[in-house]
Amino acid sequence: MPDEQLDPVIHAQARLRVVATLASLGARDRISFPRLQKLLDMTAGNLSTHLRRLEEADYVQITKTHEGRTPATYVxxxxxxxxxxxxxxxxxxxxxxxxx
Structure with a gap:
């Protein structure tokens, strides 16, 4: 099986970790950005970069909201x-x- 059959968006190590973690949640379940960042032990900038690539591929949905006056981001x-x-x-x- 040639390598091109492995999805290059998912195949990057960091994105594979992100997708595998999100796949362990139930369908339509979401996780807060800080919780995901902590689980994966990634910097906010690094995680944001990989999430942006996954979002461009329509693999993740990012929801920005407020909880009271505090901004909150869910993935x-x-x-x-x-x-x-x-x-x-x-x-x-x-x-x-x-x-x-």
Whole structure:
């Protein structure tokens, strides 16, 4: 299986960690940006950069809101992102000789 079958948007290590973490949440569940940042042990700037790339691919949805007077940002995996991650993991299993 050629490498180009692995989704290059997800394949970057940091984005793979982001998508895998979000995929562990239930469908339509979201996580706050600070919580995701802490779970992944990433800087805010680094996480923002990778989230922007995932958002451009329509793999994540970012919601900015306020809780009282405090700004809050939430991240969730879109249906397209969830399906892309499933395809990615199936391709990876096939590449490693597992079942597809």
């Amino acid at each position: 969730e995996l879109t249906l397209a992102g969830r399906l892309a991650f499933e395809r990615y993991t199936q391709s990876l299993r096939a590449l490693l000789g597992g079942t597809s």
